[in-house]
Amino acid sequence: MVQKGLGSFFEKFLSKESLFKSKQIFLSTYFPELILHRNDQIQQIASILGPSLRLEKPSNLFVYGKTGVGKTLSIKYTIQQMSEIAKKEKIPLKLIYINCKLRKVADTEYRLMAQLVREFGKEIPPTGLPTDEVYKIFFNTIDSEKQLLIIVLDEIDQLVKKVGDELLYNLTRINAELEKSQISIIGISNDLIFVDNLDPRIKSSLSEEEILFPPYNALQIQDILNQRAKEAFNEQVIEPGVIEKCSAYAAREHGDARRALELLRVAGELAERNGYTQVKIKHIDDAEDKIERDRIMDIITTQPKQFQAVLHSILSLYTKKNNIIFTGKAYEVYKGTCFRAGLRPLTQRRVSDIIAELDMLGIINAKVISKGRYGRTREISLAIRSASESKIKKILEEGLGLT
């Protein structure tokens, strides 16, 4: 009986026409034919990088703006165009794009250099070599022939936060040592005040030119959504007002187009799954819920055990009485949790960092406060809605092997 029911479910599933024409539109790797509302910026980038096609070293460029405002897209678009021309005209110009945030790819000095060398087709072991050895290989590889190199470092702020700014200094200085070749660096950062915290020497050489990407406003996001929706969904699938609401949500969140697109995609998926033939406005709300839930669940399940244990302690304190938790108390409970889960408890120093990291992840709010005579501590509260709280706790307990 069950099998038959399932069979008919799939038949129904197949016969039902999908709301989506193409889901690829929503992938982060998707490249729209037309980049809306970024003409000025692309023009600027092009005019700064232009000289490279005549083999003159272009200025180093620094691009910044919040997430999802089209920085990466614009840069990628420009360098793609340029490398096509370079290829056609046989110009020895090489453009390399590296995302520094991708774990295990370029989040340390060694890995970044290794990745750069790999772009030239040389194999570099993932570890084992001294870093300066990799520098040497890189150096020799570039300088073996005359060429111009433009390196795009996306999310450069993440990298510098982890490994310090010495790396950038080395990179900017390497030009002086090169005989035949030249390097230009394009840094992309989400952090608006990132450059201000750099060493002045690096700051001046890295940001010879700067371009600011302002957030999209609601109307611009609407344009973008409309453009993509036209390609992604079948006609008449989107109820009027959906796009507007979607862009309003995203504009509220500092004009993040990526978020807006994700919202629209998830809304579409939800509508489809629930058997609607149209994406309704209420699906947007549902989608926002779901994205948030998924994000938190994803974070929680992928975190190491110790993080889970800390979070669990905070959660169990939170449910007891609905107020604010302090670090010391959380640590007490955490030690108990560790004992029950068979973990070796970490020092308070480390737990303090873990709490700060959980705050960064947006699962809890941890604010440092001073209680005067009674010391200084973090004031911890949950950043998640209480509805999902017990569910999260259950998942954590399973993960930790608590009963």
Next chain:
DNA sequence: GTCAATTCACATGAAAGAGACCACGGTCTAGTG
């Protein structure tokens, strides 16, 4: 009542260790001709 010193309970920094991963070169071993 006022004001500076004190004090608490951690926060925050720096450095260094542990353990996992890996490359490289040298040595040993077994298989081959």
Next chain:
DNA sequence: CTAGACCGTGGTCTCTTTCATGTGAATTGACGA
């Protein structure tokens, strides 16, 4: 003779610990009005 197995050394990377220093306001206590 040679390929492969097996060390030891030296490197990176992540997570921690250890030790040291910093910090902001409630509290305290001396002082003066």
